[in-house]
Amino acid sequence: MNHRPQVTLVRVLEALDTTLLTVVCGTVRPDRTVEAIVIHDPRDVPDAPRNSLVMGVGVEDPDLVLGLLPLLAQAGVTALVVRAPFAAGEALRAEAEATGVVVLALNPGTTWAHLAGMLRSLMTPGDPDDARPVTFGGILAGDLFAVADAIAALLESPVTIEDRNAQLLAFSNGPESQRAPGIRARPLPPQDMRALEESGTLARIARSEWPVEVTAGSAGDEVRTAIAVRAGDEVLGTIWVAGSLTPERGASLREGAKLVAMHLVWQRTDADVERRLRAELLRTALAGGPSAGEAVHRLGLREEPCVVLALTLHGPAAEQLPHAHLAAERKRVADALAVHLSFAHPRSVSGLVGDVAYGVLPLAADADDEGDSAARVATEFLARMRSALRPLIGVGVAVAETSLLPRSRTSADRALRVLRAGIVDRQVVRLDEVHAEALLLEVAGAARDIPSGPLARLIAYDETHGSSLTETLEAWLDAFGDVTVASAAKFVHPNTFRYRLRRVAEVGRIDLDDPNARFGAMMQLRLRAINAER
Numbered sequence: 001m002n003h004r005p006q007v008t009l010v011r012v013l014e015a016l017d018t019t020l021l022t023v024v025c026g027t028v029r030p031d032r033t034v035e036a037i038v039i040h041d042p043r044d045v046p047d048a049p050r051n052s053l054v055m056g057v058g059v060e061d062p063d064l065v066l067g068l069l070p071l072l073a074q075a076g077v078t079a080l081v082v083r084a085p086f087a088a089g090e091a092l093r094a095e096a097e098a099t100g101v102v103v104l105a106l107n108p109g110t111t112w113a114h115l116a117g118m119l120r121s122l123m124t125p126g127d128p129d130d131a132r133p134v135t136f137g138g139i140l141a142g143d144l145f146a147v148a149d150a151i152a153a154l155l156e157s158p159v160t161i162e163d164r165n166a167q168l169l170a171f172s173n174g175p176e177s178q179r180a181p182g183i184r185a186r187p188l189p190p191q192d193m194r195a196l197e198e199s200g201t202l203a204r205i206a207r208s209e210w211p212v213e214v215t216a217g218s219a220g221d222e223v224r225t226a227i228a229v230r231a232g233d234e235v236l237g238t239i240w241v242a243g244s245l246t247p248e249r250g251a252s253l254r255e256g257a258k259l260v261a262m263h264l265v266w267q268r269t270d271a272d273v274e275r276r277l278r279a280e281l282l283r284t285a286l287a288g289g290p291s292a293g294e295a296v297h298r299l300g301l302r303e304e305p306c307v308v309l310a311l312t313l314h315g316p317a318a319e320q321l322p323h324a325h326l327a328a329e330r331k332r333v334a335d336a337l338a339v340h341l342s343f344a345h346p347r348s349v350s351g352l353v354g355d356v357a358y359g360v361l362p363l364a365a366d367a368d369d370e371g372d373s374a375a376r377v378a379t380e381f382l383a384r385m386r387s388a389l390r391p392l393i394g395v396g397v398a399v400a401e402t403s404l405l406p407r408s409r410t411s412a413d414r415a416l417r418v419l420r421a422g423i424v425d426r427q428v429v430r431l432d433e434v435h436a437e438a439l440l441l442e443v444a445g446a447a448r449d450i451p452s453g454p455l456a457r458l459i460a461y462d463e464t465h466g467s468s469l470t471e472t473l474e475a476w477l478d479a480f481g482d483v484t485v486a487s488a489a490k491f492v493h494p495n496t497f498r499y500r501l502r503r504v505a506e507v508g509r510i511d512l513d514d515p516n517a518r519f520g521a522m523m524q525l526r527l528r529a530i531n532a533e534r
Contacts, residue, residue: 007033007034008030008031008032008033008034009028009029009032009033009034009053009078009079009102010028010030010032011276012034012053012119013028013327014327014328014331016115016119016265020106020107020115020231020232020265021081021104021105021106021107021115022084022104022105022107023102023103023104023105024082024086024088024096024103024104024105025088025092025093025096025097025102025103026079026093026096026097026100026101026102026103027096027097027100027102028102029100032051032078032079032100032102033051033078034051034052034053034078034079034119035049035050035051035052036048036049036051036052036053037052037053037055037116037119038052038053038054038055039054039055039057039112040054040055040056040057040059040068040080041057041058042056042058042059042064046068046071046072046075046077047075048072048075048077049075049076050075050076050077051076051077051078052075052076052077052078053077053078053079053080053081053119054072054077054079054080054081055081055106055112055115055116056068056080056081056082056083057083057112059080059082059083060082060083060086062086062087062088062089062092065080065082065088065092065103066091066092066095068080069092069095069096069099069101069103070095070099072099072101073099073100073101077101078101078102079101079102079103079104080101080102080103080104081104081105081106081115082103082104082105082106083105083106084105084106084107084108085105085108086103086105088103106232107231107232107233108232108233111258139259139263142263142266142267143263144161144169144170144260144263144264144267145170145171145172145173147161147170147256147259147260147263148160148161148170148171148172148173149172149173150256151172151239151241151252151253151256151259151260152172152241154249154252154256155241155245155249155252155253157241157242157243157245158171158172158241158242159171159172159239159240159241160172160239160240161229161237161238161239161240161260162237162238162239162240163236163237163264164235164236164237164238166193166238169237196214201214205226205227205228205238206228206235207228208227208228209228209230209254210227210250210254211225211226211227211241211245211250211253211254212225212226212227213225213244213245214226223242223243223244224240224241224242224243225240225241225243225244225245225250225253226238226239226240226241227239227253227254227257228257229257229260229261229264230257230261231261231264231265236260236261236264236265237260237264239253239256239257239260241253275331275351275352278299278349278351279351279352279353281295281298281299281351282295282299282349282350282351282353282358282360283351283353285299285301285360285402285405286308286353286358286360286405286406286409287406287409288403288405288406292403292405292406293403296402296403296405299349299360300347300349301347301349301360301362301402302347302362302402303401303402303403304362304363304401304402305362305363305364305398305399305400305401306360306361306362306363306398306399306401306402306405306408307360307361307363307374307395307396307397307398307399307408308358308359308360308361308395308396308405308408308409308411308412309337309341309358309359309360309361309374309377309378309393309394309395309396309412310356310357310358310393310394310396310409310412310413310415310416311333311334311337311356311357311358311359311378311391311392311393311394311416312355312356312357312391312392312416312420313326313329313330313333313355313387313389313390313391313392314389314390314391314392314419314420315389315390329387329388329389330352330355330357331352332387333357333385333387333389333391334350334351334352334357336381336385337350337357337359337381337385338350338351338359340377340380340381340384340385341359341361341377341381344361344377345361345362347362348360348361348362356413356416358409358412360402360405361373361374361377363398372430374395374398375395375428375429375430378393378395378428379428381393382427382428390427391427392416392419392420392427392428393416393419393427393428393429394411394412394413394414394415394416394417394418394419394429394430394431395412395415395428395429395430395431396408396409396410396411396412396413396415396430396431397411397430397431397432411431412431414431414438415429415430415431415433415434415438417438417441418434418437418438418441421437421441423437423441424437440523440526440527443523443527451524451528452524453510453520453524454508454509454510454517454520454521455470455473455508455521455524455525455528457507457508457509458470458473458504458507458508461507461508467503468490468500469500469503469504469507469508470525471490472486472490472497472500472501472503472504473501473504473508473521473525474525475489475490476497476501476504476512477518477521477522477525481512483497483498483501
């Protein structure tokens, strides 16, 4: 049993889902934590502490899992991991929902030790003074140059490690590299990469679990051996070795690729930890309170005018994406926003807080643009950002100093809420541009008796008699009482419109000469439209 500081199951899946883990069945609740890692043998009686993640080594039978879930639920276990492929029937799905234990599958090609190492890195304390160094294969986690040296020593040939975009990550620097100078001290020239891609060589390397021997170079006489680095079904990069390899060394390269995968996934996880710690500081700064000043200082913000931007991904496509894919896209867009804001101002700060990416953009000391410059920066970002989803950005009010960040954040959230509701067909908006809509949204959320009074009577009459008295009232109010304009909008004769307007007053029992009655009807009509759009 391995106790670690707690981390939420959502966080585990954001870091490892689609790479190491997939959700088989059960609902992933945001409040469930993982505080311990336990290995379960099917021949043993389950013994797991509360809020633990159980690795079901050898647990392959769905019926066995079906009987195991109630016992794990009784102990308060958060999730059970089984080896993929694993098919869950209706009974198992129902049992997972009933017990609250999430069943996860460890993707093919990933070892249990690999999973345990990744979980350990995720659960390492955030304070560097308390964290123990993480190592894989006896090498400090993330030190790809040391890994390249180790693999080169085994193969007695120079080695380079690239990411999946063919960007150089590390290369060996031992005696082997000096005997045969760096095979890929820089990425392949574009023409060579295109040749390998067009010939299908890169695709063949990505598909193969074993080393692939290829010829490259302009003369086509340079022999290299390559193997894909993968975690589960995801290709993370490639290892390139100079020359041919014997079967024994090919097997060693295959094992080396597994080690590189562990380091690459850890690097990504470690970057997520840094991102998460920074996001927590930003959350504290935006919330205000006693700790906000220290958070602002640690983020490097100064006491200067600034404005908060709030970005989220919205639309039907976002609701249909699997949790892990949506989380990955949020991270990608949030990272892109961070880069864009850093170009706009070097002291800008951004981070992902929940499903919203917040950015704090400092303004010039003499700025008096009410957030116009921030809106321009946001618009430029969306013009350059490419996403299958629809990014929306709410721009808060400009504040004079960082101690007022909560006010700017609240206004950015309110503007973003208007965009999410679909009330305005825009992707960037400042609160002062949609202040009325924001107020109406808040009223609509609190009011449960809309429509009522005259409007309710008109709607009921229209539904019973197939009339259009409600539309008549709305058109008249929109035209500020001008019958000529309102009748033209409804394509009826003014006299016909006047007759319908008299029926509105009779059926709805509303005094159209009373400004309060007109205001009440207008507000209810607008709230009704807002609720229909949400």
